[in-house]
Amino acid sequence: MKKILFLLLVGCGFVSCKKRDKAIWDTDWQVPLVHDSLTMSNLVADSLLTVVSGNYVLDIHSSLFEFKLSDFVSLPDTTIENTFPMALNFYAQPGTSFTGGEIEEHAMDIGDVQLKKIRVKTGGIEFKVFNPFATKTFFTIQLPGVSKNGITLSQNFTATAGTQSSPGVASGFVDLAGYELDLTGKNGVSFNRIQSKLTVTSDPNGPAVNVTTSDVIKFRFSMKDVQLDYARGYFGSELISDTVNAQIAAMNNIADGLLDVDAMTFDLTIENGLKVNGKIKINSLKNINASGNAVALTHPNIGTWNTVNAATGSNGNITPSNTTLHFTPGNSNFEHYIENHGARNELSFQLQLNPWGNTSGGWDEIYDDHPLRVKLDGAFPLNVGLSDLIFQDTFALNLVNDPNKTHVKSGQLWVNAMNAFPFEGVLELHLLDVNYQEVGTVSGTSAIEASVFGSVVDGIQQKKSMVYFPVSESLCDRIGQVKYCMIKLKLNTYDSNGANVQVPIPANAFFRFKLGANLTLENHL
Numbered sequence: 001m002k003k004i005l006f007l008l009l010v011g012c013g014f015v016s017c018k019k020r021d022k023a024i025w026d027t028d029w030q031v032p033l034v035h036d037s038l039t040m041s042n043l044v045a046d047s048l049l050t051v052v053s054g055n056y057v058l059d060i061h062s063s064l065f066e067f068k069l070s071d072f073v074s075l076p077d078t079t080i081e082n083t084f085p086m087a088l089n090f091y092a093q094p095g096t097s098f099t100g101g102e103i104e105e106h107a108m109d110i111g112d113v114q115l116k117k118i119r120v121k122t123g124g125i126e127f128k129v130f131n132p133f134a135t136k137t138f139f140t141i142q143l144p145g146v147s148k149n150g151i152t153l154s155q156n157f158t159a160t161a162g163t164q165s166s167p168g169v170a171s172g173f174v175d176l177a178g179y180e181l182d183l184t185g186k187n188g189v190s191f192n193r194i195q196s197k198l199t200v201t202s203d204p205n206g207p208a209v210n211v212t213t214s215d216v217i218k219f220r221f222s223m224k225d226v227q228l229d230y231a232r233g234y235f236g237s238e239l240i241s242d243t244v245n246a247q248i249a250a251m252n253n254i255a256d257g258l259l260d261v262d263a264m265t266f267d268l269t270i271e272n273g274l275k276v277n278g279k280i281k282i283n284s285l286k287n288i289n290a291s292g293n294a295v296a297l298t299h300p301n302i303g304t305w306n307t308v309n310a311a312t313g314s315n316g317n318i319t320p321s322n323t324t325l326h327f328t329p330g331n332s333n334f335e336h337y338i339e340n341h342g343a344r345n346e347l348s349f350q351l352q353l354n355p356w357g358n359t360s361g362g363w364d365e366i367y368d369d370h371p372l373r374v375k376l377d378g379a380f381p382l383n384v385g386l387s388d389l390i391f392q393d394t395f396a397l398n399l400v401n402d403p404n405k406t407h408v409k410s411g412q413l414w415v416n417a418m419n420a421f422p423f424e425g426v427l428e429l430h431l432l433d434v435n436y437q438e439v440g441t442v443s444g445t446s447a448i449e450a451s452v453f454g455s456v457v458d459g460i461q462q463k464k465s466m467v468y469f470p471v472s473e474s475l476c477d478r479i480g481q482v483k484y485c486m487i488k489l490k491l492n493t494y495d496s497n498g499a500n501v502q503v504p505i506p507a508n509a510f511f512r513f514k515l516g517a518n519l520t521l522e523n524h525l
Helices: 002-007 249-253 334-339 473-477
Strands: 024-039 049-052 055-067 078-085 090-092 103-107 114-131 137-148 151-159 168-175 180-182 193-202 209-211 216-234 239-247 254-261 266-272 278-288 294-296 305-308 312-314 317-319 321-327 344-353 364-367 372-381 383-396 407-419 423-432 438-443 455-457 460-471 484-493 510-524
Touching (some): 055 239, 055 344, 114 137, 114 151, 151 168, 193 216, 254 334, 266 278, 278 334, 294 334, 305 321, 423 460, 438 460, 438 473
Antiparallel strands (some): 024 510, 049 055, 055 372, 078 216, 090 209, 103 193, 114 168, 114 180, 137 151, 137 180, 137 193, 216 364, 239 344, 254 383, 278 294, 278 305, 278 344, 312 317, 383 484, 407 460, 407 510, 423 438, 423 484, 455 460
């Protein structure tokens, strides 16, 4: 639409050659500019349109918002360091083992969440070892409980000779994607525990070295950028409260007027793919229009807690639970909500997992590809009534018309339209300066008539209109001041008797037009 209306002004931007003398004369020109067409697919995605009984219906299956594993569990970048001081002073022969290979436990700081098992989607772990001995040393680090395809994560490092103040260092990095981490600890009854095991042996082909109680073996591992695709445990009972806004961009352009729609029926479904019980409360859902008027959606379940049962299944074969709120003309004001024609939709909600505590004994499970979703499902017949509904938009525009050169003196733009939509449109173009002050207005001499006043051609009712937009000489002289154009399109729906009513939009409706200009040029030589 913006492209069409922009072209209505192109004819005002003609500039020609430099003046040579004072010879001046007028010439009349008829200039074809463009021809084009609009259909419903220019306004609404084809995937949302279906046809019932020959008329368009919006068939909406949309996810309003969702909660995934990362919304409940986040592993911060974590560095764990272990030190092994020497207990005795002794002379170490080549091939001496300096550690006993005991399993150590390390607590992970992840808040109130009690994790027993996780699987990594992305991220990795960086290892670094420090050798204080004056001989090359071999390190083997194992992480019991960290495995992929049944194989425990194990890394070997060779560190050069060093001292306590300047140790030999070796490092490496392991991509953890696909690794599973058992976090139940050495005895299998804990949570948030990662285990490690270190063995350190001096080079069997190296020299004997002095070892003192001031020598300390050290290793460090750092988990970085870890994202999960599975977690099992207890995810706490934190209450999540939030307000989200959804913008319907097309509604931003409706400045005034009335929109009347059919009574609608739809479902709001809470699809829980988490193997966790919970409850959710929609505090409010408001539609806010350009004038600031807000309409709150009413329904018996808005403002009340709704139980959300856990999903069922195992090993990723998950069957979500569904909690469905049915909205009908009898239990909601959804019709009034839509007729407020606001672009902003504000949803306030609260969500709580495990409101009754750890009833699963730490066996809650969340798979990243099975979130908790709130979905909208409905089929909305496009039966609409428009009463002086004003579509308004503003865009930048820069035109030149130098009165000292050959220029447009006056004229008119014209639209030759064939309209198969049941809407009548009256168009005004408001030309604005750099401060958005009006320079002039271009108005059509008549409306683009609705299809209901026409006849059936090729199986669809359509109406031809010829609309002129006079451009005065005084406006042409001021055209250089124009920096913006504000479009105002006033829409109405009528039946064949001229009554303003709700009308369906027929399948294959179109708006086809030719745009041109009749111009008077003042020529200078």
